[in-house]
Amino acid sequence: MDTESYVLPVREVIRETADACSIAFDLTDEAAGKFDYKPGQFLTLAVPSEQTGLVARCYSLSSSPVSDQPLTVTVKRTVDGYASNWLCDNLKAGDTLRVLPPSGIFTPASLDVDLLLFAGGSGVTPIISIARTALANGTGKIVVFYANRDQDSVIFAEEWARLSAENPDRLIVVHWLESVQGLPTQDQLKAFAATFSTYTSFCCGPAPFMKAVSTALRELEFPRERRHQEKFVSLGGNPFGDVEEIRAAEADLAAADDADEPADDGPSFGPVKVEVELDGEDWTFEDWDGKKLLLDFLEEKGVPAPFSCREGNCSACACVVLEGDLSMKHNEVLDKADLDDGIRLTCQAQAQSETLKISFNG
Ligand SMILES: Cc1cc2nc3c(=O)[nH]c(=O)nc-3n(C[C@H](O)[C@H](O)[C@H](O)COP(=O)(O)OP(=O)(O)OC[C@H]3O[C@@H](n4cnc5c(N)ncnc54)[C@H](O)[C@@H]3O)c2cc1C
Known part of the structure; x- marks a missing residue:
């Protein structure tokens, strides 16, 4: 990990859904070796702003460190949000962004354990990185519970289908659509998780979803070391100062x-x-x-x-x-x-x- 920022060229901006895009970066010679990461970690981007010069925001890596994918983050528009909309509306291949190297502690200690992964909306970003990496380099089973507003909001829908088809013995992905099933309740989440009570859990999504998952897992007596969660919040400060x-x-x-x-x-x-x-x-x-x-x-x-x-x-x-x-x-x-x-x-x-x-x- 490092405290200095690096200017990275944008290789590609991929439209994932109407509300989300992935940003793939190239590494410059200067940045090579500074951007090694663990699945579940995030980058901090300096998003240009005419008002304040820049706005610093964290975005989790959706790529896997053990694949040949470029370093990629995935951004979902926040209603009335500045940085997420600026990134989705303005960024294009060939642009550059200042970026802080990967950080964060939302990462499995071992890729060989069985994983129970909960994602809500944009919370899928670190979750798919963990799943991709564990499928490639781990040996355990992986169960994903992915909640979204509706079918069109599902980020990485095709990628989840492909990963499931390629790993039928190791990966189960359950899509939960609010438009069809309503919001998942704590009791429903508990009933779902009960079957996987020996797994190690990772959860990322909107606050009420994370609270419901966390309470359900605690009621099922998942020990602390098998319960991990990542909160998505906007930074108030600017870590890019000289x-x-x-x-x-x-x-x-x-x-x-x-x-x-x-x-x-x-x-x-x-x-x-x-x-x-x-x-x-x-x-x-x-x-x-x-x-x-x-x-x-x-x-x-x-x-x-x-x-x-x-x-x-x-x-x-x-x-x-x-x-x-x-x-x-x-x-x-x-x-x-x-x-x-x-x-x-x-x-x-x-x-x-x-x-x-x-x-x-x-
Ligand atoms: C560890 C971590 C990982 C995360 N990972 C992801 C991820 O993978 N994907 C994802 O989508 N999100 C992720 N997030 C959330 C992300 O960092 C942002 O919080 C989210 O995108 C909302 O930011 P926003 O600027 O769009 O919205 P807001 O923070 O709501 O933006 C509004 C703010 O911007 C200010 N503002 C408005 N206009 C301007 C302007 N012109 N110039 C300057 N300021 C202005 C306003 O004063 C207001 O305070 C993560 C957060 C954390 C902490």
């Missing part, structure tokens, strides 16, 4: 802070020792004041920690706490089970212990 400029501004702020009375914000104990694992490299620092947000501190130290929104709204900067503890000033994305698993958003994290060990290798 990194040097941000660091300089932060250094100015830190100097101003030093001159002032220390703010009553964060832990009261002294310097914190923090050990960090990231992409096979280890760092140890002994001079974190524990109050400065951990991501800011790591960036100051030159650690290429991943991030996207910087507002606690996405999981790009998530780490796992191996020793010690971190509190967060703001968190819109991790649920209680994530917190119990030691996952924290470094962009919002302050120390809760004098020694700390964290890992970004998830």
